[in-house]
Amino acid sequence: MTRPLRPAPRSPRKPRPAVAAHKAPAKAAGTRSGKAAASKPYHHGDLRRVLVEAAFDLVAERGPETVSVREAARRAGVSPGAPFRHFESRDALMAAVAAEAQRRFRQEIATALAAVPADQPLRRFRALGLAYLRWAMRNPGHFEVISDGRLFDFDAAQGEASGLKADNAEIIDMSAQWLADASAKGLLRSADVKLMQIAGRALVYGYARMKADGHFPRWGVGEAEIEPMAEAVLDLFLAGIAKGDGPIKGRAPRA
Amino acid sequence: MTRPLRPAPRSPRKPRPAVAAHKAPAKAAGTRSGKAAASKPYHHGDLRRVLVEAAFDLVAERGPETVSVREAARRAGVSPGAPFRHFESRDALMAAVAAEAQRRFRQEIATALAAVPADQPLRRFRALGLAYLRWAMRNPGHFEVISDGRLFDFDAAQGEASGLKADNAEIIDMSAQWLADASAKGLLRSADVKLMQIAGRALVYGYARMKADGHFPRWGVGEAEIEPMAEAVLDLFLAGIAKGDGPIKGRAPRA
DNA sequence: ACGCGGTGTATGCGGCGATTACATTCGCGA
């Protein structure tokens, strides 16, 4: 499942995919001369969104490194210079992709957490870690994108509200809160919450990157074992920081 | 400490760095084995090595993404096409850089382990993890290079003996052996050695990548705290998998 | 001594990110 090493052999010459999708720029009714004419209007209507979607798909298909502004423009059916009306650089485009990926990631985590009672911090912590791992296992390209610190910094430097920074901070804060709660409830062996937070993060991040970076074959872990082992690794960690021997995933964390 | 986002603004126009280093300038004796003449010999003498060194330095200076074959050629004082006599592609060059980095990494680990008795498997395991973390903290670019699964696969696909694969496997085997020894000695809470091995690897790998990827500022960890916290994280992990409460780093691991 | 093969240079191709000049269209105020 490894991707090509360099920016990509490009694609084998495409003739131009016409105009691509169009969101229905509304105003089909002629309030204001709307009409997205049948044959390629000069103005695209929602190019910014379409470019992000194209780049987003390219990330999933061939990995972040292979994404080029020109290819995204090709897929959107516009000239190579057009994207620069909406993104000051390739990295601005990629940062938008990262924001979208982070948004979906956050959504998936929220869904996973909905099933876990709020008063069981370690179970919530575990559910967070599991959702993190599962999403990263299944979206390695997008995981790479949201892990790129340079894109994050680029995005954060723009005053704009892309949500990337906020969505990321929310996840960090959640993990800190639950560990603190667990600690307050006397569920943890150590009192150094910050340390456990960083260690937990490093663990899931490392596991996810090992997958994305293609390290598991070297470690004798077959493709089918990766996800189950992710869960086992997470539970090993929880067993290491939790007081007592009971499994965290069980019903009652206190006895 | 973040690096530029894209392949690099290049360098701001360099006039050409002359010929670079050269081993033995003399050659006065006109016999066969002359290495170099005073003024730029047609044949470089040891271009392959010099190119790897140039790329190696570029990785340290500006990160792996910014390395270009042409820049390496410039630093070596040769034409842009010359490197392709020695490396079939940019990735072949980078794989050579990875092999060199891995070699140094392995050397540093060996040095660190020399001080730890062979009959104390957990202390050796800890020393390995610590050496791993320290090296990665201090050589983030080179750490990225040896972590690039595609370069590893590329190198492994070549029949050639670059040492990358062997050096890597050796480290993996060491960690497995010591955990197995520790397990046999009854030092571990769990019997699943493979799981602990993968978890330990994911932990240090994740921590190291968090550093290389610039994540620590987002987690409220200042530059000065990173290395001490690396050690603390490692010890948290060891405390989690080891039986009893005694610190691993201490003198006697059994009592 | 010679010539073959290894290693360098010169040149060129196509792709890339990015900039600039120009074309088209949207939408807002008079």
Place this chain on the structure above:
DNA sequence: TCGCGAATGTAATCGCCGCATACACCGCGT
């Protein structure tokens, strides 16, 4: 309703890149 500036598209261009090809040089084995 018109008109004009701002927004957003195209075309052409620049310089850098990886890489291929043809040619120049030269060390070494015969």
